Amino acid sequence: MNFPLLSSLIILPTIGAIFILFGRSSTNYNSAKYISLFITFTNFVLSLYLWYTFDKTNSDFQFVEERIWLEGFINYKVGIDGISILFIILTTFITFLCVISVNSTVQNRLKDFLLAILFMETMMIGVFCSLDLVIFYLFFEAGLIPMFLIIGIWGGQRRVYSAFKFFLYTLLGSVLMLVAIISIYWMTGTTDVIELYQIGIDPRYQNLLWLAFFSSFAVKTPMWPVHTWLPDAHVEAPTVGSVLLAAILLKMAGYGFIRFSVGLFPIASEYFVPLVFGLSLIAILYTSFVALMQEDMKKLIAYSSVAHMGFVTMGIFTMTSQGIEGSIFQMISHGIISAALFLCVGVVYERMHTREINKYGGIISVMPRYAVVFMVFTLGALGLPGTTGFIGEFLILLGTFKVNFLVATIASIGVILGAAYMLWLYRRVVFGEIKNPEVNKLTDLNRSEMLILSTLAFVSILFGFYPDPLISTTSASVEGLIELFTTNIKIYTASNL
């Protein structure tokens, strides 16, 4: 058997966390910081190596590891295909940057914070790797614990409320998914995703099972009307918490939609397309309008996340290769850009201790470098050609036009609204006269901030001009998924004639 690359990706952060937990350095946090830097960097390199050795022309699962876990019942099974590998790289990349930025953003109990981030990384990678429904559920739910603590311990004023809301909302959503997973086991005798792809699930039960999975993913995405936990969680979470939440946690749901909802329940997915389109459109338009009205920078970006994820869900359920590839691209792009935007907000928040847009204005004259990077991400978020944001939205709209002209037209309005709120945010924060004397005291980006933000800007522009590495990685697997989907639909319609 080959070297268990995926399992080591999953377990490495936990090993690091254990070292930090039992390493006795209560006053000096340096060792904890170096350990976590080392671990997350190794993980990032490992994941890049994974990408390098990954066979892009093959739509099957690769690097599959299987171990007996519960005798004759559930096996520990991990593996990746073109869809999941990008999310793994995103996770390791963003976590690495988070650990670098922790230095300046977290003052108290740094050791515990690093512990939480490392545990979080294990869970997130686990979600994207697992090829067994029960293992997936385990990782999916376990991620709640560190995030709850991150929001609750290091959060802002209403942190307790937000942490509880986050935890209970997501738990409530996931509970039905557990019922569905167990039901699938009793129907088919397995929870192995690859086997389930082949066996297929009885069309009579697909609708109910789809809804059960949907309840969990819709909360996590978040889709309108269960999105209300997200603005609260984002606003109260510390900067790094917001970054992890926006960049990776939300992607778990999008990934879940592709892998499980579309893959396991094709007939139900087809049936529920109008529902998803409807909710996505509401999310795109409604939350864009809400974002226009926000006075809090973080809240504005949080609502824009809901709108962007609306595009993602819409793209997935077009069931076209453009739509799904666009959704994956959009998720990666949103992962990079929203992470960067939250970091940008974090930069000024640490200096001014306010996130109110009105308190800023005219910071271009005191923080020119900041103004430049912030502009890159603003343009990325509104989907300017040349940034990753454009390619994702463009592909999604392309796929949607193929399926439903009306929906695509309405969604395009969302693009305009997105430009409106992002540009308005940028204008109010960066341009204009300096009204608040505090702004004059601001200092420009320091070296580590510059490093992190320019890396993100570079990645965003690089893949904006040259998206091929990402698209070519996903395309074979997406084609495979769509083929599976269409054959299933054909068999079903043939049997109903």
Next chain:
Amino acid sequence: MMNLDLIFPEIFLSLAIMSLLMIGVFKKNSEKLVYNLSTIILVILLALVINLFSIDETFVFNESYKIDNLSIFMKSLIIMVAIFVMISSFSYVKSLNILKIEYPILILSSILGMMIMISSNDLIIFYLGLELQSLALYVLASFNRDNILSSESGLKYFVLSALSSGLLLYGCSLVYGFSGSTNFTTIATTSSNIEYGVTFGLVFIIVGLAFKISAVPFHMWAPDVYQGSPTSVTLFFSALPKAAALTVFIRFLYIPFVNLIEQWQTILIFISLASMLFGAIAAIGQLNLKRLIAYSSIGHMGYALAGLATGTNQGIQSSVTYISIYLVMTLAFFSCLFMLRKKSIFYEKIEDLSGLSSNHPILSISLLIVLFSLAGIPPLAGFFAKFYIFMAVIEQSMYFLAIVGLLSTVVAAFYYLRLIKIIYFDDPKGKFETDHYFGLKVTLAISTGILALYFIYPGILNELVSKIIII
């Protein structure tokens, strides 16, 4: 045929209790000696019981006493937990000045009662064991006799428990009257043609047993008794008698009354749903940790009963798994409680936990693990306990029970989260002492270790439990 080596553990324990009594009476100041000796006796007993494992189903005493995998598993579980209860509560018992020779002896006799209950295959033997167990518990509840709450809880427990024993006995007599036998196996064969008398008896017996495991609507005694008793006794209460009573539940439902499944299944589903929901909702407003754990244990019993309500072997096994993990969680939680000590006063209010994490990181992380495990969040052991239960429940297509049960875990998660919030998010209030008795630390380390690492190899428990085949 008499086969005395099968009941050698029971004989050994009875002799040991008597000799301990002699030592205690004739030797001055022998409290500590008796306490330690009884711990050693439990260890020997554990070895004796485990020695019998994977034996074929055997009867002793004219088919009135049964040794099978279920009884051996539950006995070893109870004794194992009892050893840790003894080790972890030693310092507590000592500093509360209730270290008298009677204390360990009462615990041992209560364990003897449980062993008899677990193995019984006859109404009379069962009742004998039950009463031996309960009588010891009444005294233990009021053991801190200078404390008015403790005396009250002992009295309350005695009165209400005696009432339930009365109901149970009445049920037994009805069953005997209509089926003509006290032997479980014989009752099973005669009760196949449904007699209303037997059904009545069954209902009374279920009520009595539900009382013993404090399931809703027979739970009223639990919060007061839990709060009033000395914490070491509360630990004993909330762990061992429940395991024993649950085993008896399994025996009653699946041996003599297995043909009446349609009658008792509805009752059990109701009790189980009511316990889960009530346990989750009523715990939200509690201020005392012991009271809170009382309500939480009511909820947990609801889940254990949900497994029994399925009427399958899978269900029984899931209940046994559930109770095993529940015992470990209880042990871990109370070990944490024993550590909340300042100048030999033990704190048990929720607000005393405020900001615990800044001064006691290790204790807080243990509590974090225990509480998330109690809430059933993966990857901790508590999740697996619930997972098996719902596996069994959904196999029987009892979706209503499964969905309500899972929704009540979300409600229950709220009050566990509230505790975590107080420990981790609130401001620190003061320091507790950190010089704990060695046995207490070991207990905490082992129990939280099991909870946290259970997910690595969950098969161990499954293999053992899968040998329990009742029907």
